[in-house]
Amino acid sequence: MTQTQETIGFVGTGLMGHGMAKNIVEKGYPLTVTAHRNRKPIDDLVSRGATEAQNLEELASASSIVFLCLTGAPEVAEAVAKLIPGLKEGAVIVDCSTSDPTVSVKLAGDLAEIGVDYADAPLSRTPKEAWEGTLDCMVGAEEGVFDRIRPVIDTWAGKIVRVGGIGDGHRMKLLNNFISLSYAALYSEALALSRKVGIPIEQFDAVIRGGRMDCGFYQTFMGYALEGNREAHRFTLANAYKDLRYVEAMANDATVATPLASAAKNAFAMAMATGGDGPEDYVPHLTDFVARANGLD
Template identity: 80%
Template sequence: MTRTEEKTGFVGVGLMGHGMAKNIVEKGYPLTVIAHRNRAPVEDLVSRGATEAKSMQELASACSVIFLCLTGSPQVAEAVAALKPGLAKGSVIVDCSTSDPTVTERLAAELAEIGVAFADAPLSRTPKEAWEGTLDCMVGADEATFARVEPVIATWAAKIVRVGGLGDGHRMKLLNNFISLGYAAIYSEALAMSQKVGIPIAEFDKVIRGGRMDCGFYQTFMGYALEGNRESHKFTLTNAYKDIRYVESMANAATVATPMASAIKNSFATAVNTGGDGPEDYLPHLADFVARANGIG
């Protein structure tokens, strides 16, 4: 299909979804969106040429490819149920959320019964890259579905990897987040230790930055620890805690021992359960909770 023939929809125009949807509509695809709690992103997208649907069924009826960018599997399942009455045979739902692969497979089977395809296409990077259209995307889909949705994904992703079949995108995303959340937990503990032994954060950073242990994730994480930028990496602690629980669930199903994942989960569980459960408590703020647990005010 051409860009004008493929009518896209987007559910979940939040921190990541707003930038993704902006790129879809600005790069030539007809786009229908729907508001949730925050109307500002929808109003911005409408000003750029998108159409606002009044209901999920209306959005489904207007679209041939629908993207979901939601908090997790419960929200994805709820959205799919609301879309179902309006879905036409031959349409595709693309779940860009970080979801439980078992739920992905169940939803795909249910949609297949009504002739609707499903793909999992979770993301990596931050809202900054979402806005710039330079996200990383890992896709789980059959070859025909991937060929159809890849051009639309390319409006907001610079790196697209088809990992394998259905569910494999979400499995790879959990592996990716296992590594990134592990970094966050290690950085937070290292910073607390550094302060306890008398090495200032600025000196710690001088050694790590530009060396073999440096990376893009380290730099956004340290944007808060070093510069006080609370929005240097806008990914909430509650989402991080959810993701690492999905990692453990996947590992349990595969009978994999998880001493590292369990330790990482406990770091985030402690933060979330001691006040880090707000909408503006982001990943780099984990360092504060680890510091306080070690008597650093």
């Protein structure tokens, strides 16, 4: 068990956050959580030793480090505004969401004025690794802040890289998702074309799997296309679309042309516009939308 003077608050116990928070409390940190829409993860965490706060101000007042694992920049900004009245000088907010780095930099400046530190520490991998405590984490933070928060991140991450200063974690996460979500768009189009020219998915996979084009993302993605497992990679199409819009915004600020990122974004926009905006419409399901657009079942 970890012995520490830090007290942890966790906001956003969804697909990723539930497993992360579970690891924090099970490895000895005092943990405070608060309910939003779904009580099931809160009840589970309380059963493991966490304390439930009635609101974000109460959670902030009980915590020296607050982790956020939310949908995007608007939700993060809203949560921080509600946390501020309860935050003590010397506290740290760690944003594990995939967010807009310009918002991260602004929030960090606002928090610095009240003596609160900020770090962006977005994630890679899936809810399975969150539960197992083996996520990848890319951190943007001042060195001293990174040293302070790293032992807590160690409870739920297997790979931790300090990318640089504030905002750099979110910048790197957008680059990471640009690559992975472009794979998803590429695989979906390739699978549609494969079927159109008469090559079954099983034969397509037999060639790719184990070869130079294989990778971990391909394997989880194909868990749906090949095996029909709808929960093979539980990252929603809506979040993917949001992330690729953030990639475009970051590129616009940097005056970088992004024909490939924009093409990938448009694949997800098409899925969103044709019914893929539900809470259980996940990235591998993009294959269905691309197939239907090409006259396939």
